[in-house]
Amino acid sequence: MNGKVIVITGALGALGRVVVESAVKRGARVAGIDHAPALTAATDERIELGHVDLTDAAxxxxxxxxxxxHFGKLDALVNIAGGFIFETIADGDIKSWERMHAMNVLTALNASHAAILHLLASPAGRIVNIGAMGALQAGAGMGPYAASKAGVHRLTEALAAEHKGKITVNAVLPSTIDTAANRISMPKADFSKWVTPQELAEVILFLVSDAASAVTGALIPVSGRV
Structure with missing residues (x-):
């Protein structure tokens, strides 16, 4: 991965930070994009672009x-930016569906659309999206989130088909990720069964690597020990 330039959206979140650090340790140069303000100054190895609303195509x-x-090229895009809401249909708000679509589908769509021409210029262009195991069969309260992540799955498949042989496009489908926020919201859960951000980062960066050149259009479950 030495010398590859990777853009990572949602780079300042719990998973994004781990993927950024893991990529840099492997010799990649990383541009982190986030809605939050940038925290560190630009270097030769990384740059943070803050206050970016990826639901806006421009x-x-x-x-x-x-x-x-900044880097002179782009080899890979990792779409981590997104959000979650737990809300039943009967008791919820229709706007929650719009919000989940915007945060999960539009962010990935807009970043991918903006990156495609740059990725086509790379000898090994890559896009990796974050889907969800919960989008394969939605449970109670999971409707808005699951529907949006199902949209990410279909986006992944369509992009892979449209750019086969030129850009690989895959998605990882985590179950519950072991983050501080998830531990607080589900204090009685067995955290040892959840997938860790580092475990998920390993799969993401494999898909970015040259070793995954023959993998495209895949929706890869990363379910921890559930």
Whole structure:
């Protein structure tokens, strides 16, 4: 992975930070994009682009172009930006569905659309999306989130088909990720069964690597020990 340039959205979140650090340790140069403000100054190895609303196509393009301007190329895009809501249909708000679609589908769509031309110029362009095991069969309260992540699955498959032989496009489908926020919201759960951010990062970075050149259009479950 030495020398590869990777854009990671949602880079300042619990999973994003781990993927960024793991990629840098492998010799990649990383541009992190997030809705939150940037925390560190730009270096030769990384740059943070903060205050970016990826639900806005123009802002997504500006951020991707800024990353390419900084590093001179783009080899991979990892779409981690997203959100979660637990809400039943009867007691919930229709706007929750719109919010989940925007946060999970539009962020990945806009970043991917902005990155495609740059990735086509790479000898090994990669896109990795974050889907969800919970989108394979939605449970009670999971409707808005599951529907949006199912959209990410279909986006992944369509992009893979449209760019086969030029860009590989895959998605990882985690179960519950072991983060501080999830531990607080589910204090009685068995945390040892959850997938850790580092475990998920390993799968993501494999899909970015040259070793995964023959893998595209895959929806890969990463379910921990459930």
């Amino acid at each position: 802002q997504a393009k500006h951020a991707i172009d800024a990353a390419v301007a």
